Amino acid sequence: xxxxxxxxxxxxxxxxxxxxxxxxxxxxxxxxxxxxxxxxxxxxxxxxxxxxxxxxxxxxxxxxxxxxxxxxxxxxxxxxxxxxxxxxxxxxxxxxxxxxxxxxxxxxxxxxxxxxxxxxxxxxxxxxxxxxxxxxxxxxxxxxxxxxxxxxxxxxxxxxxxxxxxxxxxxxx
Numbered sequence: 001x002x003x004x005x006x007x008x009x010x011x012x013x014x015x016x017x018x019x020x021x022x023x024x025x026x027x028x029x030x031x032x033x034x035x036x037x038x039x040x041x042x043x044x045x046x047x048x049x050x051x052x053x054x055x056x057x058x059x060x061x062x063x064x065x066x067x068x069x070x071x072x073x074x075x076x077x078x079x080x081x082x083x084x085x086x087x088x089x090x091x092x093x094x095x096x097x098x099x100x101x102x103x104x105x106x107x108x109x110x111x112x113x114x115x116x117x118x119x120x121x122x123x124x125x126x127x128x129x130x131x132x133x134x135x136x137x138x139x140x141x142x143x144x145x146x147x148x149x150x151x152x153x154x155x156x157x158x159x160x161x162x163x164x165x166x167x168x169x170x171x172x173x
Contacts, residue, residue: 054075109137
């Protein structure tokens with residue numbers, strides 16, 4: 001299945017000059033969504049993960065069904081103030097400023113094998129921050145999976161210490 005045919009491109013969103021890759025059309029198509037999750041399962045099962053970690057919000061719609069299909073648990077990573085228990089924070093740099101992600105302090109046990117799953121690999125900042133949170137709790141990132149990679153943004157270059165796999169690549173905006 002050609003997943004690019006299932007991804008809607010919206011020009012000038014969220015601002016002029018951006019070509020937004022919208023996966024909601026893929027998610028609405030039951031065959032495409034199933035194919036996407038099944039393809040990610042095929043990639044991940046060889047890594048023998050114990051948990052899937054997904055950053056909000058689209059990481060939830062990719063990571064949770066992936067975890068379910070693998071028969072393992074799912075851990076959400078959120079913006080600060082969204083998780084009710086004790087949390088660990090990781091602040092990271094953006095092009096202009098900083099951002100912060102948060103995970104429950106007890107979500108990952110030392111030595112657990114973790115897959116990070118999200119819809120999109122762009123600049124790699126969120127994925128790297130998620131990996132650092134996992135490692136801060138003692139987890140081992142065995143791989144990262146994404147539906148889409150915007151390869152022209154070179155996010156993979158920030159993730160060279162990790163096994164990264166994507167299903168669809170866009171080489172230019």
